[in-house]
Amino acid sequence: MSSTTQQMTLDQVPVGKQVTVVRVGGEKVTRRRLLDMGLVAGETVIVQGVAPLGDPINILVKSYSLALRKREACQITVEVQV
């Protein structure tokens, strides 16, 4: 059976998983900043780690590490291969 994809928000992605960004939402200023930093639709990111209380999370995007708060991560829709 061919692989299917599943959409979820970035804060729900398990550590070590590689995902593709589908949509970046959120407040205008935050969204603008995230887009400027390279977090755009179609970009591949890897979730590198999650802090003990689940916030913040560390992702690898354009080969650099970026830490996001949960409330920012939950505005980012990603696609996961399952």
Add this chain to the structure above:
Amino acid sequence: MTQERNYTPNTGGDRSIHLVGHVGRVVGCCRDLLGGCVRALAGSGGHCCGQPEGSVMGCTGGSVIALAGNPNTGKSTIFNALTGSHQHVGNWPGKTVEQKAGILKHDGQEIVVVDLPGTYSLSACSLEEQIARDFIVKAHPRVVVNVLDSTNLERNLYLTAQILEIGVPMIIVLNMRDLAEARGISIDIHRLAQQLHNTPVISVAASREQGLAELKQTIATFMTPQPQVACRLDLVA
């Protein structure tokens, strides 16, 4: 000053006057907005780089260059290396919140170097980014020295592309060459220069003072009088 006026082309003469005014205005307005901590610097009897207030503006004559780039790419380190000042340098983004000016002396020329706050793009969302954007877009520096982190080129080149688009003269500085080498990253600077419309690309390690002589040399080429014929024709057309 008269001498410097002489080698600015016709259009440049007016521009330099506008520029001097603008430097003053931007510094003034961010002081007002940032309040306490910056006013404390102003109150210490001089410009924040240790130059007496006014002296930086007084000797410009249009030979102004700006250091721009993503946060934490080493703009202030390069600023200090060029101007010999001791600007506070820290290994965290968001350290420079207002523009700072210093003077680079090269071959008897005095060039004003403006250290801008780091920005990811020209579509500014925060005050520091707005300061950086306004300076690049409105103040017409003679050349923008775009400082890039060699270990993180892809993200850094986004701003480079935006500066290219607005058509400001630019020098690209690939900083942290030593770190990139340590991580096994090698960059073909000639190819990069080609792809960026033959913008000069210089690889430096500012903290180790490598490549700075070449940078100064390249900056100087933007200061010398250039036969601006093509440029003037553009302006006429």
